[in-house]
Amino acid sequence: MRVLVTGGAGFIGHNVAIYLAHRGFDVTVYDTLERSSEDAVKRLRDAGIPIYRRDVREWHDLRGYDVVVHCAAYVDVAESFARPKEYFENNVIGTASIAKAASDAGAFFIYISSASVYGNPVKIPISEDHFLKPISPYGASKAMGEQVVELYSSIYGLKYVILRLFNVYGPGQNPAYAGVISRFIESAINRTPPRIYGDGSQTRDFIYVEDVARAIELSIVKQPHNQIFNIGSGKHISILELARLIMRLANIEGEPVFDEPRPGDIKHSCANIEKARKILGFEPQTTLEEGIKKLLYTYKRLKT
Template sequence: MRFAVTGGAGFIGSYISKLLLEKDHDVLVLDNMHTGKKENLHNSNKLEFFQVDVRDYKILENQLHGVDGIFHEAGLTLVPESFEKPDEYHDVNVNGTENIFKISKKLGVKVVYASSSSVYGKTEKIPIKENDPKNPMNPYGKTKVEKDNLAEKFSKEGCSIIGLRYFNVFGKGQTGTYAGVIAKFLESLKNKTAPVIYGDGKQVRDFISVEDVASANLQAMLSDTKYGFFNIGTGVPTTILELAELMIRISNYHIKPIFKEARRGDVKLSQADLVNSQKYLNWHSEIKLEEGLKKLMNEIL
């Protein structure tokens, strides 16, 4: 089969592309290379790359003719930056996604797209279920809610669209000023400096490996489930302080974390309820946090 991956030169998109190639599928990577990297484009005669922005409907439509399904990973993802550029985040994340949904409707192909646990925002209880209230705390999270609303609208028009609400994804290749906390702690440990914790460190997170996220995408695409939103995490809660202590222990460095003032827009509690993703997608994570961290840190430190 031939699948398109928007944002396929980015962090998660490149892992989806890699998994598709391993399963002997043909892959069309569409990326504007704003944050994508050429080294993320896998060297394979079964992979084709085309540089395009998801806001460019006509070029996008021409490129997507003939695909059997679309993995939509393209988008802006930095929470702090979303406060500075809310209009751009809406344009790329919402309008770009609407283009993908319109084209998928026209072509009659399934879409699996990146939603986020940020749609839930501030919550009083964990684990979080897919039908829990949506209370995004930042412009980035709001764009994810709008994407989900679009998915619901298009599904009622007969489209097959699955939104995967990623929790805290980590893995090799995750970079950027506002990369995930694991990537930041790793950078500190690489430089033998103390990891910085914002707030009291009691924030709860659900960390999931990027390899597991890629497998969730493929499972969602190949499943008989036509529509829905599904949490993608491990279901295991970890505090930021526990994470820092675990990474310091694995590194064998004698360092203590530094605490700084909490950042605006940060969520206090985040842990996935996975009943629906197991039931309807027949998916569950395989890689435990410590196992994934050891592998990652052995490769980088």
């Protein structure tokens, strides 16, 4: 089965591409390579995956591909406040372009969305039928991308799955756009206390990137048409507890330092993953502590 991964040199994209290639899929990567790391590109090439410099905002002939996994996106919530126009252009227009090309080619379309579409939820854990009320340009751009995909299904017959990813972490994150776990681990490796924005009471649901890749593989194999799934661990932890966990595992003494809250940061987040369990057979395999230990080992090895 031929699979195209857009944004395939990004953090999630390159991990997904390599995972799928190892699972026997014929994988190709499209990426502008503007924000990719040299390590991600090297890992893709070492895996024998062809990489093409492509911009998803342009039309592409995708005939020959069975599945398109659309990971390409600008993903920094804080940056989206300073550069909203670029986020809407890349994340909405890019999705509109590549989804239409996938529809024209008869390819199954997997749209990688985000829990940011929910904004501040009224109920925890969050199920897929929770209303969407994003509080950042990034979250709004992902919600609009979902609307484009659903519209194309109704007017062009696009077959799709939307995966709303919660807080993804793992090896290969670009330091400039890294999530909170990578930032905390970077601090721990440098023997400095992690910096928390806000009071640390905010909670997040963290999912290891290989578990995300497994959810995408299940979506490819089962192809449940026109469905939306939350992909998370189904568990949540406060940012303060997370900081202390990483400090303990890295043998760092003291307490985290605190800074002003950042715009666009939601208060609480936790996925209800029962639908993904029931329909996809999805079950997270990596616990948070196991994943952090893997990352600590990876970061220490890169530093030596």
